[in-house]
Amino acid sequence: MNILTTFDKNKTSSYIRWSVNERVQHWFMAVSFIILVLTGFGLKYPESWWVRPFAGIEWLFNLRGLLHRIAGGVFLVLGFYHVYYMIGTRRGRRLATAFRPRVQDLRDLGQNLAYNFGLSKHPPQFEHFSYMEKAEYLALIWGAVIMGVTGLMLWFEEMTLNFFPKWVIDLVTVIHLYEAWLATLAIVVWHFYYVIFNPDVYPINTSMIDGKITEKDFRHEYTSEWQKLQNVLKEGGQFGGRQETPVSEESKR
Amino acid sequence: MLILIQAKLFAQEDCFECHGDVELITIDENDNEISLYVDSNLFANSIHGKLGCIACHTDAEEIPHEEKLERVDCSGCHNDAYRIYQSSIHAEAKEEGATEAASCIDCHSKHDILTSANPKSRTHPLKLAATCAVCHADPKIVKKYHIPVSDPLAAYKKSVHGIAVLSEQNFDAATCTSCHGSHEIRTMDDPRSPIYWKNVPETCGQCHGQIYEQYTESVHWGATRQGIREAPVCTDCHGEHEVKSPQDPESPVHPLRVSAATCERCHDSELITNQYGLPEDRGETFEQSYHGLAIKGGSLAAANCASCHGIHNILPSSDPRSLIHPANLAKTCGTCHQGATANFAKGPVHLTTTTTPGRVVQLVQKFYILLIVIIIGGMIIHNSADFIRRAKRKVRQRVEP
Numbered sequence: 236m237n238i239l240t241t242f243d244k245n246k247t248s249s250y251i252r253w254s255v256n257e258r259v260q261h262w263f264m265a266v267s268f269i270i271l272v273l274t275g276f277g278l279k280y281p282e283s284w285w286v287r288p289f290a291g292i293e294w295l296f297n298l299r300g301l302l303h304r305i306a307g308g309v310f311l312v313l314g315f316y317h318v319y320y321m322i323g324t325r326r327g328r329r330l331a332t333a334f335r336p337r338v339q340d341l342r343d344l345g346q347n348l349a350y351n352f353g354l355s356k357h358p359p360q361f362e363h364f365s366y367m368e369k370a371e372y373l374a375l376i377w378g379a380v381i382m383g384v385t386g387l388m389l390w391f392e393e394m395t396l397n398f399f400p401k402w403v404i405d406l407v408t409v410i411h412l413y414e415a416w417l418a419t420l421a422i423v424v425w426h427f428y429y430v431i432f433n434p435d436v437y438p439i440n441t442s443m444i445d446g447k448i449t450e451k452d453f454r455h456e457y458t459s460e461w462q463k464l465q466n467v468l469k470e471g472g473q474f475g476g477r478q479e480t481p482v483s484e485e486s487k488r
Numbered sequence: 489m490l491i492l493i494q495a496k497l498f499a500q501e502d503c504f505e506c507h508g509d510v511e512l513i514t515i516d517e518n519d520n521e522i523s524l525y526v527d528s529n530l531f532a533n534s535i536h537g538k539l540g541c542i543a544c545h546t547d548a549e550e551i552p553h554e555e556k557l558e559r560v561d562c563s564g565c566h567n568d569a570y571r572i573y574q575s576s577i578h579a580e581a582k583e584e585g586a587t588e589a590a591s592c593i594d595c596h597s598k599h600d601i602l603t604s605a606n607p608k609s610r611t612h613p614l615k616l617a618a619t620c621a622v623c624h625a626d627p628k629i630v631k632k633y634h635i636p637v638s639d640p641l642a643a644y645k646k647s648v649h650g651i652a653v654l655s656e657q658n659f660d661a662a663t664c665t666s667c668h669g670s671h672e673i674r675t676m677d678d679p680r681s682p683i684y685w686k687n688v689p690e691t692c693g694q695c696h697g698q699i700y701e702q703y704t705e706s707v708h709w710g711a712t713r714q715g716i717r718e719a720p721v722c723t724d725c726h727g728e729h730e731v732k733s734p735q736d737p738e739s740p741v742h743p744l745r746v747s748a749a750t751c752e753r754c755h756d757s758e759l760i761t762n763q764y765g766l767p768e769d770r771g772e773t774f775e776q777s778y779h780g781l782a783i784k785g786g787s788l789a790a791a792n793c794a795s796c797h798g799i800h801n802i803l804p805s806s807d808p809r810s811l812i813h814p815a816n817l818a819k820t821c822g823t824c825h826q827g828a829t830a831n832f833a834k835g836p837v838h839l840t841t842t843t844t845p846g847r848v849v850q851l852v853q854k855f856y857i858l859l860i861v862i863i864i865g866g867m868i869i870h871n872s873a874d875f876i877r878r879a880k881r882k883v884r885q886r887v888e889p
Binding site: 278279281282290291292295297299347348352353389393397398399400401406408409410413416417420421424428432433435 | 744778781782784785786787788825826827828829831832833834835836837839845846848849852853856857859860863864867868870871873874875876877878879882
């Protein structure tokens with residue numbers, strides 16, 4: 236039993252999905268990601284319409300490189316902090332468990348496709364994270380490792396060349412580029428759909444801003460977890476202080 | 489002696505009795521008024537001022553002289569210059585009936601001739617370009633005689649030479665005659681001309697001696713000497729009348745422009761690379777590299793073609809003297825990359841798909857593109873279905889709340 240949604244301290248009809256710490260992590264990542272995308276593609280595509288006005292101006296080019304490295308550094312530091320958060324804190328360990336892919340996720344995918352294509356009348360019922368969120372999170376971890384390693388190799392190219400022949404740099408450059416495309420397109424097509432263009436949340440899902448999820452959304456989007464919460468409440472499960480996760484009998488043992 | 493004696497037969501003042509009159513004119517065969525006035529002061533101050541009028545107008549033996557005097561013949565005294573002039577394009581053109589073609593007076597003027605060392609002279613470096621431009625910047629003349637360069641003066645004024653001569657008063661800098669010659673001036677297709685392509689390096693080398701020495705070591709000169717016109721001489725990279733300093737952002741050899749504006753013109757030309765068996769896609773591979781992208785971004789620190797290949801001393805990588813000879817690569821790369829090791833030389837610098845690393849990198853690239861198409865394509869299908877289902881429900885809720 237892993238119920239990670241907590242109660243809002245003031246309103247019992249609203250729930251907290253993301254802690255302050257997690258939201259700060261998210262926005263640090265979002266801002267550094269956007270800067271990395273702009274300053275990275277700004278190098279690769281100097282003739283595109285949005286780069287051309289700045290191309291050919293040396294100080295801007297140098298600033299671009301500096302910003303890319305600063306944002307990359309922030310991203311890396313955040314990445315290491317996140318590893319600590321997911322292993323070293325209780326909440327993090329529970330999140331890590333919730334993110335773990337299961338066979339059920341494949342069934343949910345099949346069920347969701349069947350539902351969306353009109354082959355089934357029943358939508359899948361998700362736990363704390365839907366398979367869409369799990370896929371995105373795992374892809375992010377994968378992408379961050381690839382981009383981090385290749386990025387550092389390119390950043391310290393002279394050191395890289397102490398260990399590898401020059402063509403490794405070429406290989407790493409290509410990987411860095413296409414992984415960047417994959418990440419950017421995934422964010423636009425996948426993430427922006429679920430938090431912006433999804434008709435149920437448009438114009439924007441605010442839960443990464445105030446951390447909250449409404450009772451209605453909770454029931455609709457994470458039905459399985461919601462149901463478990465109701466069961467715990469019915470069983471007379473106990474609640475600790477403010478914003479404490481309801482604790483079931485099972486997890487007490 | 490004869491001239492000097494004659495000069496004394498009647499005094500200068502006698503000529504100016506008539507020719508000192510500003511209004512003295514004659515009518516030529518085309519009914520044009522021709523002034524016959526001569527400014528006695530200008531003449532007196534000219535290099536010929538000490539000679540009398542009849543030193544040149546030898547047939548004006550008595551006053552009044554015949555109505556139509558012979559054309560003045562400078563060759564009587566300036567025989568050497570005249571002989572040289574006879575072999576020039578100007579003399580040749582005149583012979584063929586080009587009345588506008590320059591003769592002595594068109595450049596040197598008539599009565600007010602000064603030595604070319606005199607800043608007031610039409611042939612002094614300060615004024616020479618304008619003197620040549622009287623004809624060479626005249627669109628009518630340029631068109632009529634199919635002169636290939638239409639306004640060399642405008643280009644020259646903006647050139648490093650023109651600025652040095654005209655603005656900085658550095659008269660050692662090149663003016664028209666420094667490159668073209670003066671009396672012997674010939675067209676660029678004439679092997680005797682200093683601007684004939686094979687002669688260009690030597691012509692520039694008159695002033696740029698050290699560079700000339702480097703250039704004559706290069707593969708470009710080697711090919712030029714063999715008669716390969718596609719191989720560059722100085723002007724092919726630097727330009728001609730408009731030649732600018734390499735630090736000038738408009739120069740075709742400026743660090744940010746040299747690859748695209750200069751080297752790639754030949755080294756990315758299939759015609760040339762095929763003909764002479766040169767490696768292909770040099771420009772393309774450079775532009776895709778970090779160096780090439782940084783150059784496009786505006787980085788003066790990033791390597792351009794010349795940073796690795798050299799400038800005037802370019803040699804193929806097989807030549808031990810070449811900056812890109814495998815044995816020299818670590819040192820060449822080390823100019824920018826401190827502590828560059830032999831690893832820099834391993835694998836091709838220009839990553840074409842004719843090399844194994846190039847093919848591996850291309851394979852990875854193709855794999856990624858396939859991956860992106862499948863993953864992102866799958867996401868689009870997945871989310872479109874989700875969108876349509878949710879949107880339908882939204883609409884339904886609105887219609888029947």
